[in-house]
Amino acid sequence: MKNDILRHLRYGLGKDAAHSSTYDWRMALSRALRDRMVDHWIPSTQAAYKSKSKRVYYLSMEFLIGRLVEDMASNLGLVDEARAALSDLGQDYDLIVKDEPDAALGNGGLGRLAACFMDSLATLGIPAMGYGIRYEHGLFEQDFVEGQQVERPETWLQQDHIWEFERPEVEYRITFGGHVEHHHDKAHWHPGETVLATAYDTPVIGWKGRWGNTLRLWAAQPVKVFDLASFNRGDYLSASRSEALARTICRVLYPDDTTETGKELRLKQEYFFTSASIQDLIRRFMSDGGDIRNLPDAAAIQLNDTHPAIAGPELIRLLVDDHGLKMDEAMALARRCLGYTNHTLLPEALERWPEWLFGRVLPRHLEIVREIEDDHQRRFPGSPRILEHGNVCMGELAFIMAHKVNGVSALHTELVKQTVFADLHKLHPQRIVNETNGITQRRWLKTCNPALSTLITGQIGDGWITDLDELAKLKPLSGDAQFKDAFMAAKRSNKERLSNWVKAEMGIDIDPAAMFDVQIKRIHEYKRQHMNILETIALWNEMKARPDAGWTPRVKIFGGKAAPGYYVAKEIIHLINDVAATINNDPVTKDLLKVVYPPNYNVTMAEMLIPAADLSEQISTAGKEASGTGNMKFALNGALTIGTLDGANVEIREHVGAENFFLFGLTADEVMERRTHPGYARAAIDASPRMQRIFGQIVEGRFSPQDPSRYHGLVGTFYDSDYFLVTCDFDSYYDTQRRADEAFKNERNWAAMALTNTASMGFFSSDRTIKGYAKDIWHVGPRPDVAEA
Numbered sequence: 001m002k003n004d005i006l007r008h009l010r011y012g013l014g015k016d017a018a019h020s021s022t023y024d025w026r027m028a029l030s031r032a033l034r035d036r037m038v039d040h041w042i043p044s045t046q047a048a049y050k051s052k053s054k055r056v057y058y059l060s061m062e063f064l065i066g067r068l069v070e071d072m073a074s075n076l077g078l079v080d081e082a083r084a085a086l087s088d089l090g091q092d093y094d095l096i097v098k099d100e101p102d103a104a105l106g107n108g109g110l111g112r113l114a115a116c117f118m119d120s121l122a123t124l125g126i127p128a129m130g131y132g133i134r135y136e137h138g139l140f141e142q143d144f145v146e147g148q149q150v151e152r153p154e155t156w157l158q159q160d161h162i163w164e165f166e167r168p169e170v171e172y173r174i175t176f177g178g179h180v181e182h183h184h185d186k187a188h189w190h191p192g193e194t195v196l197a198t199a200y201d202t203p204v205i206g207w208k209g210r211w212g213n214t215l216r217l218w219a220a221q222p223v224k225v226f227d228l229a230s231f232n233r234g235d236y237l238s239a240s241r242s243e244a245l246a247r248t249i250c251r252v253l254y255p256d257d258t259t260e261t262g263k264e265l266r267l268k269q270e271y272f273f274t275s276a277s278i279q280d281l282i283r284r285f286m287s288d289g290g291d292i293r294n295l296p297d298a299a300a301i302q303l304n305d306t307h308p309a310i311a312g313p314e315l316i317r318l319l320v321d322d323h324g325l326k327m328d329e330a331m332a333l334a335r336r337c338l339g340y341t342n343h344t345l346l347p348e349a350l351e352r353w354p355e356w357l358f359g360r361v362l363p364r365h366l367e368i369v370r371e372i373e374d375d376h377q378r379r380f381p382g383s384p385r386i387l388e389h390g391n392v393c394m395g396e397l398a399f400i401m402a403h404k405v406n407g408v409s410a411l412h413t414e415l416v417k418q419t420v421f422a423d424l425h426k427l428h429p430q431r432i433v434n435e436t437n438g439i440t441q442r443r444w445l446k447t448c449n450p451a452l453s454t455l456i457t458g459q460i461g462d463g464w465i466t467d468l469d470e471l472a473k474l475k476p477l478s479g480d481a482q483f484k485d486a487f488m489a490a491k492r493s494n495k496e497r498l499s500n501w502v503k504a505e506m507g508i509d510i511d512p513a514a515m516f517d518v519q520i521k522r523i524h525e526y527k528r529q530h531m532n533i534l535e536t537i538a539l540w541n542e543m544k545a546r547p548d549a550g551w552t553p554r555v556k557i558f559g560g561k562a563a564p565g566y567y568v569a570k571e572i573i574h575l576i577n578d579v580a581a582t583i584n585n586d587p588v589t590k591d592l593l594k595v596v597y598p599p600n601y602n603v604t605m606a607e608m609l610i611p612a613a614d615l616s617e618q619i620s621t622a623g624k625e626a627s628g629t630g631n632m633k634f635a636l637n638g639a640l641t642i643g644t645l646d647g648a649n650v651e652i653r654e655h656v657g658a659e660n661f662f663l664f665g666l667t668a669d670e671v672m673e674r675r676t677h678p679g680y681a682r683a684a685i686d687a688s689p690r691m692q693r694i695f696g697q698i699v700e701g702r703f704s705p706q707d708p709s710r711y712h713g714l715v716g717t718f719y720d721s722d723y724f725l726v727t728c729d730f731d732s733y734y735d736t737q738r739r740a741d742e743a744f745k746n747e748r749n750w751a752a753m754a755l756t757n758t759a760s761m762g763f764f765s766s767d768r769t770i771k772g773y774a775k776d777i778w779h780v781g782p783r784p785d786v787a788e789a
């Protein structure tokens with residue numbers, strides 16, 4: 001390893017050790033790891049070709065990967081070797097790992113889930129390919145300026161991204177616009193614009209390198225002028241349009257996971273990567289000499305939300321227009337290939353494209369959508385429409401074109417059946433299935449929490465790394481004082497590490513003995529960070545009034561970004577920062593309460609915060625959070641949850657036991673019922689002197705003395721609408737927080753509860769989730785040689 005690092009330093013980077021920066025060392029280390037990775041990757045790829053096994057194609061607009069060096073070193077079992085080699089060379093492995101930028105090609109849960117799935121697919125030895133977009137700029141970087149969010153462009157590709165291999169020979173034409181002519185029953189699409197999609201491949205190596213898959217991200221290139229000349233008789237204008245489109249199409253990840261704004265460029269992004277992926281998988285199938293009618297035996301295509309839902313019409317287009325299949329035959333065949341995962345019930349996030357826009361960008365696909373619609377109406381008269389009120393509804397399209405549709409937690413799947421797809425569900429009662437989300441324990445315990453994972457492995461061996469159910473062996477130890485002390489010592493060391501970081505980065509002193517209470521996720525009204533900060537104010541009021549009343553000291557930690565156009569979310573950020581500034585400067589409560597909101601929350605920050613958490617905030621309005629996956633990461637790392645009966649919280653609580661979970665709030669049914677009572681928010685506030693006081697303080701400018709009216713609008717929404725029922729759940733949330741305070745005082749008992757959480761999380765491994773998809777949706781098996789290895 002040492003020699004390899006030096007060789008790469010010299011011949012790959014043209015440096016000698018004496019003049020190398022941390023960046024150079026990281027590049028050399030990465031290349032050394034990459035070589036080893038390739039030695040696992042190529043045989044896997046060859047084996048998948050040879051055995052002609054069915055492959056999974058995971059189409060996702062987002063892959064929120066984070067850093068890779070440590071993941072690669074860990075999955076290859078090379079962490080110790082790399083550390084030792086660098087140390088011999090006078091370098092610090094940890095510093096070098098920290099130099100890596102965080103690949104943020106995603107917004108939040110949906111993108112991170114895709115990354116966990118890639119890890120599990122490789123570890124289970126399921127031949128698979130992830131398909132997505134190689135964005136030049138990932139999710140924006142967040143700064144706070146006077147407490148307000150400011151966005152800066154993210155620039156990860158300004159450094160060499162050495163994990164990827166460019167594949168200039170893998171290239172597809174992606175066309176847009178123009179018009180369609182029909183001759184003798186055959187459609188001819190004469191597009192107006194063309195770009196090329198070229199592939200960049202990143203190996204994804206599973207545990208111990210037993211199997212490797214590929215994440216293939218598409219970048220856009222302009223069509224070459226000479227190429228155009230042969231097609232379009234030297235149309236140089238088209239060439240410059242192609243250049244302009246190629247420059248913009250992969251430029252930036254859409255940072256809005258809140259509202260569907262119907263932007264043409266986003267539709268083009270969706271079609272760009274979906275078409276390239278479908279063309280690619282068909283080419284792979286045909287090059288094996290297959291009969292296209294057998295495609296469903298070779299390809300399971302999973303749509304991560306509706307973003308790639310154009311895959312249905314695109315596959316049909318290629319089957320009919322290029323391969324000569326009949327329309328109905330093509331539809332049936334496409335359906336057998338496709339599965340669709342729904343990730344949200346929020347009506348404003350469901351994708352709909354104005355028909356005129358859709359038809360202008362994808363005229364042939366609009367014709368095909370009409371055929372799909374007609375076919376479905378013929379078979380199921382009066383069924384819900386894909387084309388409605390002048391829109392193309394991508395949810396309905398994805399549902400109708402998929403043989404299986406899945407929700408991401410038990411509750412969410414039931415709500416999918418009862419709400420968004422109720423009518424389609426009645427017509428296709430077998431189609432909707434549940435696949436509760438999961439997380440990869442390799443990243444979210446092994447790598448991010450060495451203190452705890454070493455302790456666990458010392459106790460029960462390392463079987464849990466590939467079989468998380470093994471953690472159940474820890475359950476009996478919840479009565480073992482010595483093990484519990486060790487468990488809490490690991491937690492304590494993680495909290496100390498975080499305290500040092502907070503001091504260094506933010507200049508705030510926090511006490512590692514306090515309860516670390518963490519809410520990290522995108523800022524959304526339905527996730528109710530505002531309820532958390534209101535509770536913080538209420539607690540502060542009580543602490544100030546009676547500082548000696550035996551309070552459990554708390555550190556409230558927030559992290560998360562708001563969509564740049566989401567005004568209320570940005571007001572919530574501002575309020576949290578204003579409250580933090582006020583409380584952190586209060587001498588009376590300085591040993592009792594702190595509020596910490598580090599800017600630019602990302603995967604890397606999550607890897608530090610989660611192992612240090614005592615309390616995990618999962619407080620969304622019941623019925624709104626499809627699953628949540630942060631909730632699982634916290635519980636796995638021995639935090640207790642304070643939460644509502646929403647998303648996967650329900651199942652987490654069932655697994656860890658009600659006595660090890662701080663439950664509060666209305667249920668999904670009660671939420672729906674409560675909304676029918678006019679004036680429910682005002683009634684709740686009228687009944688709560690505590691809330692009245694807080695709102696009074698905010699409105700008087702207690703937290704924004706320079707600008708007292710700053711939050712009048714925000715507070716007004718609590719009185720007038722409060723769609724997310726903060727006011728209705730507030731008092732029960734406050735009381736439950738105080739129960740958590742009491743519980744935290746009994747350290748041994750808290751340790752038992754925390755340990756039981758960790759020990760009960762076997763079900764929430766993404767390995768289990770992927771096995772579920774493989775069995776219920778994809779009909780693929782793990783390669784036996786890998787599974788048994």
Ligand code: 26V
Nearest residue numbers: 109110256257260343344408625626627628629
């Ligand atoms: C939605 C939209 C809407 C249109 C504009 C662009 C855009 C980009 C991303 C999204 C994603 C929203 C859906 C999402 O992230 N859902 C989350 O999925 C997680 C994984 O299943 C789940 O744990 C979270 O509860 C759910 O909110």
